[in-house]
Amino acid sequence: MTSYKELGLVNTKEMFAKAVKGGYAIPAYNFNNMEQLQAIIMACVETKSPVILQVSKGARDYANMNILRNMARGATEYAKELGCEIPIVLHLDHGDSFETCKECIDNGFSSVMIDGSHFPYDENVALTKKVVEYAHQFGVTVEGELGVLAGIEDEVSSAVSHYTQPSEVIDFVSKTGVDSLAISIGTSHGANKFTPEQCTRNAEGILIPPPLRFDILEEIEKKLPGFPIVLHGSSSVPMEYVNMINEYGGKLKDSVGIPEEQLRLASKSAVCKINIDSDARLAMTAMVRKVFAEKPGEFDPRKYLGPARAELKKMYMHKNIDVLGSAGQA
Ligand code: G3H
Ligand code: 13P
Ligand code: ZN
Helix, strand or coil, X not given: CECHHHHCCCCCHHHHHHHHHHCCCEEEEECCCHHHHHHHHHHHXXXXXXXXXXXCHHHHHHHCHHHHHHHHHHHHHHHHHCCCCCCEEEEEEEECCHHHHHHHHHECCCEEEEXXXXXXXXXXXXXXXXXXXXXXXXXXXXXXXXXECEEEECCEEECCCECCCHHHHHHHHHHHCCCEXXXXXXXXXXXXXXXXXXXXXCCCCCEECCCCCHHHHHHHHHHCCCCCEEECCCCCCCHHHHHHHHHCCCCCCCCECCCHHHHHHHHCCCEEEEEECHHHHHHHHHHHXXXXXXXXXXXCHHHHHHHHHHHHHHHHHHHHHHHHCCCXXX
């Protein structure tokens, strides 16, 4: 058993309390490799932002649990070396079973998500409660989910979203004892969050998505005053990166994300954790494609992963400063 404290990590308790009070959201960035992790830490140290490092099942399959756990340890030491001891959480993203959550808790994660949102309500309650009871013995915080996001959530996929029902939230939180709640108000996973039919087009032909359901968020906030709320699927899918990918040989079609102004607004509410993965994938792919197109003779991975890492850092800094408002809060 490795305690998260040995790795220099913290849980989400204090971080979320401060974020809800302060009207900002903590960035929850997924990582699968060294360059992503370095970029996240550099950006968060430079902007003095707390951060949640997220590991999905896909990331564990790709990179190995032991390696990821030790990378998180490295990240806490790297942040200190860069001159700022920012609070860092290692979080399991979309935990799919009690066993997966237990394995992560036993291996130094300071926070886990148990995603029972696709189960019938009572099963979601029972599973989430079981994870909370285990996690809390070790000071590990737990995120639950009510409502289903469209798109792929790790290996669970849903074609349509089901908004969170505000009438269920008090019962769910009190029965399970979760520390935070992910809700569905119109965000979804991936780079194609809405079909063109769900959007309107502006004068330049750009797809404009329907607004998030802030009315549902407000109702939930009224039912659970001050309780930490989480938004998944919150990439903005910057056109700059989509265009760059397509200019250099990619084929991304009908890509559309959540407008940054809406995330800025959500950050000022009880939403205190915002999950971003796809935007990092886009930034990295755009930069790698650019280098490949402009320097076809290049074959040193550092020569294309280096520029990709620099672009990622720039993007994360922008999120912390201009979107989530977490800059200066470490
Ligand atoms: O919620 C989904 C995240 O973007 C993780 O995706 O399972 O492909 O690593 P992944
Ligand atoms: P995006 O696909 O919008 O980046 O969402 C990521 C996420 O919710 C990870 O849990
Ligand atoms: Zn998610």
